[in-house]
Amino acid sequence: MSGFEEIGIAGPDHLREALTNCTDPQQAIEDFQAENGILLPTLQPALPLLDLHNIRRYEFHRSIMEELRQQLIDKCRQLSEVGNKKSYKTIEELLSKCFPLIRVKSVQPVVMEIMKLLPRVPSKYLAVVVEDRELYKCASMEVKRQIWEQNPSLYGDEVSPILSDYIKSKEAILFGSETINSHMFFSVTPKTRRQGEVVQKLAQMIGKSIRLYDMVLQFLRTLFLRTRTVHYCTLRAELLMALHDMEVHEICTEDPCHKFTWCLDACIREKFVDEKRARELQGFLDGVRRGQEQVLGDLSMILCDPFSIHTIATSSIKVMQQLMSSEKLPRESAVLLLLLRMLALGLGAWDMIDKQHFHEPKMENDLVLRFLPSLMSLLTDDYIRNINRRIHETEDDPKLKDVPGQLLKSSRKDRIASTLLLYYILHITRQRNKDALFRVLPKITKTESNMSYDDIFLHPFMSQLALMGEDFSSVNFCNLIFEEFLLGSGIQENVLRHTLRLLEYVFHKVPSERTSKLMDRLEPKTEHSQEVRDLYSNVLKKIEAYIPSPVAVPEPLDSPLMSVPTPAPLWTPL
Numbered sequence: 001m002s003g004f005e006e007i008g009i010a011g012p013d014h015l016r017e018a019l020t021n022c023t024d025p026q027q028a029i030e031d032f033q034a035e036n037g038i039l040l041p042t043l044q045p046a047l048p049l050l051d052l053h054n055i056r057r058y059e060f061h062r063s064i065m066e067e068l069r070q071q072l073i074d075k076c077r078q079l080s081e082v083g084n085k086k087s088y089k090t091i092e093e094l095l096s097k098c099f100p101l102i103r104v105k106s107v108q109p110v111v112m113e114i115m116k117l118l119p120r121v122p123s124k125y126l127a128v129v130v131e132d133r134e135l136y137k138c139a140s141m142e143v144k145r146q147i148w149e150q151n152p153s154l155y156g157d158e159v160s161p162i163l164s165d166y167i168k169s170k171e172a173i174l175f176g177s178e179t180i181n182s183h184m185f186f187s188v189t190p191k192t193r194r195q196g197e198v199v200q201k202l203a204q205m206i207g208k209s210i211r212l213y214d215m216v217l218q219f220l221r222t223l224f225l226r227t228r229t230v231h232y233c234t235l236r237a238e239l240l241m242a243l244h245d246m247e248v249h250e251i252c253t254e255d256p257c258h259k260f261t262w263c264l265d266a267c268i269r270e271k272f273v274d275e276k277r278a279r280e281l282q283g284f285l286d287g288v289r290r291g292q293e294q295v296l297g298d299l300s301m302i303l304c305d306p307f308s309i310h311t312i313a314t315s316s317i318k319v320m321q322q323l324m325s326s327e328k329l330p331r332e333s334a335v336l337l338l339l340l341r342m343l344a345l346g347l348g349a350w351d352m353i354d355k356q357h358f359h360e361p362k363m364e365n366d367l368v369l370r371f372l373p374s375l376m377s378l379l380t381d382d383y384i385r386n387i388n389r390r391i392h393e394t395e396d397d398p399k400l401k402d403v404p405g406q407l408l409k410s411s412r413k414d415r416i417a418s419t420l421l422l423y424y425i426l427h428i429t430r431q432r433n434k435d436a437l438f439r440v441l442p443k444i445t446k447t448e449s450n451m452s453y454d455d456i457f458l459h460p461f462m463s464q465l466a467l468m469g470e471d472f473s474s475v476n477f478c479n480l481i482f483e484e485f486l487l488g489s490g491i492q493e494n495v496l497r498h499t500l501r502l503l504e505y506v507f508h509k510v511p512s513e514r515t516s517k518l519m520d521r522l523e524p525k526t527e528h529s530q531e532v533r534d535l536y537s538n539v540l541k542k543i544e545a546y547i548p549s550p551v552a553v554p555e556p557l558d559s560p561l562m563s564v565p566t567p568a569p570l571w572t573p574l
Contacts, residue, residue, distance in 0.1 A: 065106055073113050080117040091117055099125055102135060116140040126150065141204060149211050158205070159219060163235070166198040170231040174459045175497050175531070185459050186310050190265050193307075194238040194245070202235075203242045208250045213243075217298070224301065225354055230456070233304040233349065241265050256295045260284040261302055268307050273315040278335045281342065285360075293358035296345070301353065303346030306456045312339050312346070313423040320376050324383065330372035340367070340416060347415040366410060371417050374404035375424060382428065382436050400439050411447050418447040422457045429464040434471060442484040458498040466505040473509050482518060491521075493528055497535060504539045508546055515543060 022028040050060055076094065079087040095114045101107040115121050115129075126147050129135045139147070148155035173185055193199070206212045217236065224232040240261050243251050252258045263280050267273045273281070288295050302308065319336045323329070330336055340363060345352075348361040381401055410417035421444060428436040444452045451457065471477045486499045500522060507515050519540060524532045 062106075069106070069110055072110055076110075076114055076117055088118065092122070095121075095125070099128075102128070103132075108138065112138060112140060112143070116142045121146055123150070130154070141207070145205070145207050145209050145212060148205075148215075149209060152215055155212065155215060156219065159202070159216060162198055162201060163219065163223065163232075166235055167229060167231050169196070169198065170234070171455075174455045175494075175501065175535075184463050185456075186307060190238070190241065190268050190307070191245070193234075194242040199235070199238050199242050202239055203246060203248075206239075206243070206248075206251070208248055210251055210254055213251050213255075221297075221301070221353060225350065228350060230304055230306055233301045234307060236298070237261050237265070237302045237305050237308070256292070257298045257302055260299060264302065264308060264311075267315075268311045271311060271314065272318065273312060273335070273339060275335055278338050282338050285341070285345075296358045296360065297349075297353050297356075300345040300349035303342050304349035305346075309343070309346055309419065309456075312342050313419050315339055316343070316420055317379075317423055317427050320372070320379060321383075324376055324380050330376065331368050336372075337368070343416050343419060347419065363416070364414065366406070367414060367416060370406045371410040371414070371420075374407040374410075375420060377401075377404060378407075378424065378436070378440070382431075382433055385435065386433075400435060403440055403443055408443055411444065413448055415448050415451065418449070418451045421447070422452060426457075426460055426464065429461060429468075432468055432471075434477065438476075438480055441480060445485065445488050453492060453495050455494055455498070458495065462498050462502040465502055469506045469509045471509075472506045473511070475511070475514070478510055478514055487521065493532060496522060496524070496528070497532055500532075500535050500539050504542060507539070507543050508548070519543065 018028045018032060019025055047057075047060075050057075076091055079091055091114055095111070095118065098107065098111050098114065102111040115125065121143060126143070129139055129143065130147055130151065136144075136147070148158070202216065206216060216239065220232045220236050223229070240252070240255060240258060244258065244262060260281065263277060263284070267277050267281075285299070288299075303312075316336060316339045319333055319339065320330065323333055323336070341360070344361045344363055352358060352361075385400075407417075407421065411421045412418075421440075425437070425440060425444065428440070446452075465481060472481075481502075482499070486495060486502075503510070503515075503518060503522070510518070519536075522536065524536050
């Protein structure tokens with residue numbers, strides 16, 4: 001109960017001294033009550049009445065205190081709504097008078113509310129709050145923002161576990177065993193993603209403070225460089241769009257990436273970059289002025305977001321299909337060239353930020369002049385085979401052409417080529433084109449930066465394969481997926497988790513002998529994590545508990561009609 005003496009009110013120290021030096025303790029207590037009670041003459045006659053009702057003086061004083069406290073808080077809020085210098089000066093003077101009582105539990109809410117209402121709390125008060133952990137916990141978000149602006153390390157301690165939770169939530173989706181669909185990771189809309197708990201909490205912590213926003217962006221850049229985890233790029237875009245939804249114009253107007261991110265967010269929502277959006281995006285990229293090249297670093301980080309890469313790469317495949325139908329070459333499409341430009345920026349984000357070399361990476365001529373035509377030749381081949389099957393022109397499909405050497409060569413040294421080839425595989429898997437899978441999949445085990453075994457690709461690929469459960473009854477298809485692709489990677493931990501996740505949904509279609517051999521090969525080693533061990537155990541339990549449905553045998557038909565001879569035909573062919 002310290003602080004009363006500082007503002008001239010008799011407190012515990014005064015009472016202790018009175019009881020120590022008095023000859024009659026009872027009289028000393030009565031004198032203290034008379035001097036420090038509620039000194040209103042109209043209340044004095046009521047006190048004996050309260051005594052008759054067995055209402056303690058403590059409860060009476062506490063109820064009066066709560067009423068006065070609420071009235072004082074309401075009055076301060078009314079002053080803050082005026083919003084002029086005079087009203088804020090009055091609030092600050094009140095703070096100076098009551099701040100010594102901040103540790104008094106009954107008065108603390110008033111002090112905290114007054115600090116909350118001030119647009120700028122004097123540093124001397126903030127310093128007291130920072131030094132006392134209990135006061136810091138009780139402080140409002142508005143006060144904490146002002147503390148964080150002056151204490152970046154404290155802000156980092158608050159933000160760090162939130163960022164870790166965000167990464168864990170993304171990995172839980174990538175490696176989880178939720179209900180399979182073709183695009184589980186990419187199916188959530190942008191608005192739903194940024195309404196998640198972590199993003200909203202970060203947005204609340206930032207408020208309208210540009211300084212705190214810049215600090216969060218710096219944390220994200222640093223963590224992205226340190227870990228190469230692309231989910232930090234996702235959070236960079238989601239946080240900006242969350243502030244956009246909250247209409248925090250103070251930050252949105254200052255962030256040079258806002259309009260670009262807003263336009264790209266619309267493309268991700270529509271799952272396609274159309275010609276109109278492409279022109280807008282190109283205008284933003286071309287609008288980066290000399291001297292502001294560092295903006296490219298943030299733009300590349302936003303484009304490195306897996307949801308951005310997914311939309312751009314998927315749109316590239318669709319544009320190539322349109323070019324195929326109109327018999328045009330890739331270099332004739334301005335939209336496709338822009339998509340490649342954005343892919344180059346996104347896939348080169350880490351190198352750009354790490355080297356602080358803020359210039360758009362140059363694309364190799366071979367990418368446009370050789371790789372893309374080679375990829376379009378595969379799309380054309382798939383299209384022709386599909387038409388042949390529809391119109392039944394031939395009993396046997398035409399023989400598949402070999403994968404062009406230029407296509408494989410480019411995918412092993414160029415990240416853009418690797419990405420587009422992997423999205424071609426997702427395209428043919430979604431169409432359940434097994435012939436195309438047999439042609440291409442065994443040859444992509446070696447891609448630039450081992451991208452064919454990256455979680456961002458394996459997750460949608462496994463999800464689409466899970467929908468092809470019937471095909472796993474074929475020995476050749478099982479060999480293709482497991483032996484020639486997944487197990488050919490050397491059983492990395494992430495590949496092991498994705499393989500187990502796939503097997504969990506298709507094991508009942510795989511021949512039992514093959515399932516047993518696969519589980520033996522997929523058994524975790526000592527160096528594998530507990531998550532892998534738990535997943536393996538769960539899959540093994542499902543396999544052991546599985547009981548195949550009995551094959552229905554038709555019952556014999558016992559009917560007198562079966563003995564009736566078959567009638568002669570009505571006419572005899574010539």
